[in-house]
Structure formats: structure tokens, C-alpha cells
Amino acid sequence: MAIAPLDRNGMAAWCARDIPEGWLVNLGIGIPTLVADFVPAEREVLFHAENGVIGVGPAPAPDAVNPFLINASTTHVTLRTGGSYVHHADSFAIARGGHLDLCVLGAFEVAENGDIANWARSADEPVKQIGGAMDLAIGAQRLWVVMEHATKDGQSRIRQRCSYPLTAKGVVTRVYTNLAVLDVTPSGFVVRDMIPGMTLEALQERTEAKLHAETKA
């Protein structure tokens, strides 16, 4: 059976499926932002944007754009009924203070000890792009990462140890890639799900870190 890696929307949908009603969720820029599009409106999930929006809604109709309302990606959004605004210090108090049930970030690499690297490809990188990732990564109750399983030239992003500068240590709890869903556990990566046609052996071949099969309770 031929395997078909998921595209960006496919990964976002896979992640969205697992977000239950009632959670407060911060979505990072890139693929994570797409996750909101796959949570059905009747499932009440509150999305938090680091620029102080609680209850981010879908994109506005082209003729109904509010120029004063954007998300962390600086894209125009709407506010859900019941939503609210806070200033930046309170917005990051929400993040740091453990009030987010979940944060979903993109990353360059995730390691089997839960380390995440998502802000620089080298310690010598001259210009730094940190944004809110470090605050979000250390504060949320759960940190999920959505990213391609490998780089464009085939290097596994799922690693025993991160090779890039860390955003935070030991914080990632789950990874959604274009091939699989992996949980980070005390014994390393546990495979929770795979795309159709993928086997544990074939997935391991594409993965630098050791993978463990899920043990059925």
C-alpha cells in the first residue's frame, strides 16, 4: 500500500480532532494556526492569541475586516461571542501561569526527553527570532508540536537530543507529524497513531530517535 504523507491541513486536522470542548488553547504561528479551522464551531474551544485575545474566532468575511483585531500571526480574525481582551502582560501571565490547557507550536526539532527547538538553527545565528515561544512552551499544561517528520533533505526532526538551540527543556507532551502521532513519555517516544499504510518499522527508518509501540492496557 502506497503511503501518502499528510499535508499542512491534514496535520492540523489530526491535531484538532484531539482537542476537547472547554480547553483554552494557544496556537503558534504556521501550521498550528490552521488547527482552529478544524475544530467544529459547536465544540466550544477557546483560542488564546498572545497579543491579548481570548476567544479568537474564524477569519472575517472580506467586507467585514476589523483592522484592530489580529492574532499572533498578525492575520485579521474575529472574536467569538463571549470573548475578551487583555493587555500583553496579562496575556503572558495566562501563558506562564499555567492557565492554558494546551499550546500547539511548530518546531525545527523535538527530542525524546521533551526538549523543543523552534527559534534558531544555530547558536551563532546573528538575528534572533524568539517571539512568545519560550513563555508559551514553559507555561502551558500541555505542549503539542505540529511539524513535518523530516526536513526537506530528509533529516529526522524527531530526535534523541535536539541539535539546535533549545526553546525549553522537557516540555513537549505530543507530536503530530505528516506521518504519525507520537507521545513523549518517560521512556521516550510512543507511537499513538500512524497514517494509513505506515508500519512501525518503516516509521522507525525515518526517525532518528527510538520509537516504542503503544502498549495496550
Next chain:
Amino acid sequence: MIDKFVHSMADAMTGIADGSTILLGGFGDVGIPTPLLDGLIAQGARDLTIVVVAGGRDGSAIERLLSLGRVRKMICSFVRPASLAGRLFQRGELEVDVVPQGTMAECMRAAGAGITGFYTPTGADTLLAEGRETREIGGKLCLLEYPLPGDVALIEAWNADRWGNLTYRDSARNFNPVMAMAAKLTIAMTRNVVALGELSPETIVTPGIFVNRVLHVPL
């Protein structure tokens, strides 16, 4: 009678000294007090340190200020290498201090709140902590951060009355309220002027005690 309204940009910008630290509200294109930045450019202060979330988009007022060589140092959370700020930094013509965004907000909050330092787990396990004071608290490695006060804050508000009470429009609130608290001289521009008493006390976001001058700049 307390009246914080000033009636010209020149009056709004009076007294901003060379070498000042300027806190600039805004995130993306929202909540940035662009007319006040243009006023600062006209006023002429130089050797500035600016504190702003990101390095300024192409064509932005921040970029104009940078292009005139008026900024010595930028404290921000994000700089694109290809932006003017990124290029100036790589040529050694601009100091850049990149700080996690939540830490940056909290450092200004601390400045306004009289907190002389605080420990945060943000960045403590990263190369940002190299050579700095860390401490394990409650099983978490934490990094010591200091307050970030401003000499001047430039604020964009939506409504203001003559006491300087402010409200903001939607996500244009962002850094503006914490910056208003953290600066010695807070200069707000407002899109709308309302009579004293018109803003409900429950909805005032920045009480006028944190605001020194207000300039009406209609949309």
C-alpha cells in the same frame, strides 16, 4: 482643572531628550502610535533606545526612525534578518537585545509596579541564560530578570477624556497599558475624545494617573 490634552504634535513631544528610552506600543500593525512616531522623528531626539515587540515592517514608522540613524539600541522579541533592523544590526550600526515576549511585557509591568526583579522559568534552560543569574525554585530552573522602565511611552488609545483615562480598541490594547505604567512620561494619542464621566469607571483600562499628555489624532 486637570486637562492633559495638548493641542499640537510639537507640544506632545516637548522635552524628549537625546538618549531616552522610548516604549512603543503595538503588535503587528495594530496599536502602533504611528502619528506619535512621526512626531518623534520631527522632534529630533537621537541616540534613542526603543522598546517594541518586533523590528518594524517595511515602510513602518519604526523603520523610518531607524533609517534616520536615530536609534542606538532596540529591545524587542523578534527581528527578521532581512528587515532594516536586522541589516543594521548585522552591520554593527544598531544594538539589538532580543527578549522573550512575555518576559519583555513582565519587565515593563515590574517597572510600573515597583518590583525590583523577578525570577521566571522562561528562557532559563536556554542559551539566553548563559552568564546570568539562575536559581532553582519549586523544582524549576528560573532566570533573574530586572525591570524595564521607560523615559517615555508612546501609546495609541481609542477613547480618552481630559484626565487621561483611556480605553483601547480590540487587540490594539496589547502592550499599551503596561507601557503607560512603566514610563516617566506617557504620551497618548487618542482617536476619540470623550467628556469626563462619559467612560464608565468599569471600562477604563488605563486610569489617567498613568498618562501625562493626550493628543487627539482622529482616524
